[in-house]
Amino acid sequence: MIGVEIERRFLVDGRPHRPWIEQNEGVLTIAQVYLPDGCLVMNEEKFALSVHGQTLVEGIGQAAFKRIAAREDWVVRLRQTGERGTLTLKAGRRGALAFEEEFDVGLTLVKEHLQDAACPSLVKSRYLFRGTDGHMWEIDEFEGHLAGLIIAEVELEDEHADVHLPDFLGMELTHCGPEWSSHGLASMAHRARHNGS
Secondary structure, eight states, X not given: OTTEEEEEEEEEOOSSOOHHHHSOSOEEEEEXXXXXXXXXXXXXXXXXXXXXXXXXXXXOOHHHHHHXXXXXXXXXXXXXXXXXXXXXXXXXXXXXXXXXXXXXEOHHHHHHHHTOTTSOEEEEEEEEEEOTTSOEEEEEEEOGGGTTOEEEEEEOSSTTOOOOOOTTEEEXXXXXXXXXXXXXXXXXXXXXXXXXX
């Protein structure tokens, strides 16, 4: 579905075994940073998005621009994955569904914001693990203040799609609220860093 993400998320107990270490289809190092709420500014002339006078992306398609303009609750994320930079907007999460728009951006832009200590950020290793039913799972092992936390997520075409759940999955987080989103976790770690714990 255009402009919509459907995913289920689970805690993972990595103590007994971690099959995604040996049986993966790739490992990605990801660093991401979340920009302040309400910071996104839209330029209708250039079909552009900016933050604090800095252009993030321009030349957005008209349909995507309209979808973005229709909401005010976007969470703004910049991510570095290897040598690729992305801007992702997420909003209106309800269970497994959320509105999402994603754009490629310059890596320098992402690195600048990752160095901003005022913004929540996180680093994780992502393992791509193929389930027995063919679904691709993303197993995230977090670092820093979130070290030891492992979360698995699977993206689906349909919220009610049948999925074979790997035996290493623990409690499902899909409906547990925004504090278990990556944004919520990054914000929690950010508060911990600033509280000196």
